[in-house]
Amino acid sequence: MRMTENRKKILKIIEESKIPLTAEEIYKKTGVNLSTVYRALKFLEERKLVGSFSVNRGVRYFFRRDNHYHFMVCERCGKLFPFEECARELIDALQKKYRFSEESHLFLIYGICESCRR
Template sequence: MRMTKNREAVFEIIESSRVPLTAEEIHRKLDVNLSTVYRALKFLEERNLVGSFSVGGPRYFFKKKRHYHFLICEKCGKLFPFEECVDEFLEKLQKKYDFSEESHLFLIHGICKECKKEVEK
């Protein structure tokens, strides 16, 4: 199978995003059916161009060969990217387990400031 115009469009949206995106978020940026987005995502995942994860809610898609660090709110599901890297920790893990990292996804679960305000009311 080849990289069609729709697959390229889905990949470009994922590639340019600072945060992983859901299929619905990608769909809102394109003028195609949601099923087309899901088929493109399946194609891209099968070719190891994108990865995905779910934390009890929607599935998020991200570009492989990149690393990501996020705080994720357990209430609203919003992702908050942060720039601080865990390189030193990863180097220790790679040495200890003789493991070569290709990419990583680091999630810290908690409650965001806005959701805390809601609880405190």
């Protein structure tokens, strides 16, 4: 299969986003048919151009694989709260201990946000 214009458009949106996006958010930004968005995401993920993770009730987020992300995730509302702090020392120690070469990383902390606790 080849890299179609729709796939290029979807990849560009993901690459330019500072935060992971859902398929629905990508759909709204592209205007491309939602089923086309899902097929393109599957294609891009199979080729390791994008990664994904799921939270809460199956909400799936897509992100650039050549970057790293850090989020706190509210288990009630599903909102992502980005943070800058990185566990670089831990990652470096793990790479050395297990002879593992990091390509990217995703750090998720699950909990309940302030709004949902009220």
